[in-house]
Amino acid sequence: MTIRIPMHIDAKLLTLTQWLSPAFPVGAFAFSHGLEQAARNGWVESASDLLEWLQDIMHHGSGFSDAIWIRLANDADTEADVLTLNAQCRAFAPSIERLREAERQGQAFARVTSDVWQVKLPALQLPIALGAAARQEDLPIEAVITLYLQSFLGNLVSAAQRIMPLGQTDAQAVLAKLNRDCIDIAEKTKTAKLQDISSSAFLSDIASMRHEKLQPRIFQS
Template sequence: MATATEAAIDGATLLTLTRWLSPAFPTGAFAWSHGLEAEVAAGRVRDGAGLSDWLAGVLAHGAGRNDAILIACAWRAARSGDAAALGELAELAAALAPGAERETEARAQGAAFARTLAAAGEIELAPCPLPVAVGAAAGRAGLPLGPTLLLHLQNFTANLVTIGVRHIPLGQSEGQAILAALAPLMESVADSARKATADDIGGCAIASDIASLEHETLPTRIFRS
């Protein structure tokens, strides 16, 4: 029998996932640059090629990969009703942040995601970092894991592409080309995360982590991270 991960997506499921994991869903993602603002200010990311390379590193070796694994773990915990495991994953997600701004980024977006679901009468979730909130909500709603991972990764990446388009700056078409070129990597990260456990979490996106720390002392800041 097909699992929720493998089953074909019906219209209602597709609409729910694309609504939850859309830039229009009010998590406040537009206010956070994940350290990209510091990279642009320092001149380390100055064009489309640089932005694409930076995003690829974050997706494959940084928060993109780790958050996807956290989503998968939270999805499985929610499906089995393991509240203790969800609490441990929330603590782990916070501990993985390299600095105060990145921890606040994850917590603030997760809390906003949970508040919006509750206000819409959909699901009640305790406030927790965003990847745990997304995984828990999708698991409790019976939404398939694979598409949840893909759409989360695209939403995360698209927000950062939009920041690059505005602040490097780049053209809108170049931004979309970068997003399209990263699609195979997103698929690979999602596929690996779907089968991963918390023991597989780890990364080496050191440059983006350092940039997020540098951002805390930028004299002029538009974004909160």
């Protein structure tokens, strides 16, 4: 049996994959989310270490939190609500580098999507900007969160290849093993609220704080 997918759904998914592509000009390649410091400390030295590190971030740290921020922004009814969420998102940042990471990528995302898709977006933190833009473009929020998380992980795996001995095959194997985590977190956050945002990925947060003084370094975070 042939399954026919309506063209309007195709267009929305293509828009979403374009937004979350490594080629989309938000400068994600410049940030390691503290991974550079973790590798320097000897906390992440192998593919198995990297997998465990990323799973902790996804389920207990910024991955889970970002998924909730995206949902909350997507549910916001007014620009004032979005701006309030953005201020709260900034307040939850565990370090100045994490704050700048989300801020600079969010500003770039808002600028490009506003120019190309004519969505109305002020300068926002990345997960807030994505959630708000997805609402305006009527993109499926489950897909938005799932693909955002995969894109986030893909960037960190790519960063790991530049700072530790990790080959292309092992890198892709790590990313493939995390696909289920992306789906699970999108599902887990369906009914999440602001009070559900927390982080117990302590080493990841500590790494982002220590990275501020790391020299020499490749990444901005």
